[in-house]
Amino acid sequence: MANAQAMCTSFKTEILNGIHALGTSVVRAGTGADSLKAALYLASASLGAGTTAYSATGEVTGTNYTAGGVAVTNATAPTSSGTTAYWTPSASFTYTTVTLATSFDCVLVYNSTQSNKAISVHTFGAQTITAGTFSLSMPTNDSTNALIRIA
Amino acid sequence: MIVTTTKGDMDDSLLEKREGLVDNDNENTTWVEYWLDRELVHRSAHVRLKKPIVSTSEIGSFPYG
Numbered sequence: 001m002a003n004a005q006a007m008c009t010s011f012k013t014e015i016l017n018g019i020h021a022l023g024t025s026v027v028r029a030g031t032g033a034d035s036l037k038a039a040l041y042l043a044s045a046s047l048g049a050g051t052t053a054y055s056a057t058g059e060v061t062g063t064n065y066t067a068g069g070v071a072v073t074n075a076t077a078p079t080s081s082g083t084t085a086y087w088t089p090s091a092s093f094t095y096t097t098v099t100l101a102t103s104f105d106c107v108l109v110y111n112s113t114q115s116n117k118a119i120s121v122h123t124f125g126a127q128t129i130t131a132g133t134f135s136l137s138m139p140t141n142d143s144t145n146a147l148i149r150i151a
Numbered sequence: 152m153i154v155t156t157t158k159g160d161m162d163d164s165l166l167e168k169r170e171g172l173v174d175n176d177n178e179n180t181t182w183v184e185y186w187l188d189r190e191l192v193h194r195s196a197h198v199r200l201k202k203p204i205v206s207t208s209e210i211g212s213f214p215y216g
């Protein structure tokens with residue numbers, strides 16, 4: 001048996017679980033999972049890796065759409081398989097009976113418990129919705145398909 | 152089937168239905184539209200994301216000397 005240099009897979013999962021604080025952290029109110037939200041953004045917006053927090057700038061507006069988006073269902077804790085840690089929301093993001101007349105192509109997942117800090121930006125082909133439902137379904141929650149993976 | 156439209160709930164037999172599909176490396180998207188007298192009165196879309204956000208991890212080595 002030889003030693004092998006590696007980032008420990010448990011550490012990757014624990015990053016997703018907020019266990020380690022290698023820099024200045026926050027005082028947490030409890031040990032429960034944070035609340036997450038998903039907001040839609042116009043195709044003309046400029047979200048990406050540099051996005052640090054939710055902002056209403058560039059967010060869609062329209063009938064029955066609430067600024068800030070919808071709550072993310074998070075019933076499955078981060079886990080790992082092989083050397084990949086991963087996490088996926090446990091339900092689709094659904095915006096019901098909305099009218100979003102200006103094309104949008106992006107959803108921001110963010111942490112509403114921690115000052116609306118950004119988690120991830122996902123893009124798709126531009127859409128408009130008219131008195132209808134827009135839904136984003138999640139990929140299979142495994143090490144090759146999960147929405148967020150640390151490999 | 153009753154469809155929610157900009158004109159209120161309507162029976163789909165009164166409407167022209169159009170459907171579409173986009174399937175590429177990033178997403179699988181289906182959409183449905185209902186038209187009334189050349190006016191779009193309902194559009195829904197369902198997107199299934201295919202491409203996850205992947206962050207690769209690396210660790211550094213201790214310098215020699």
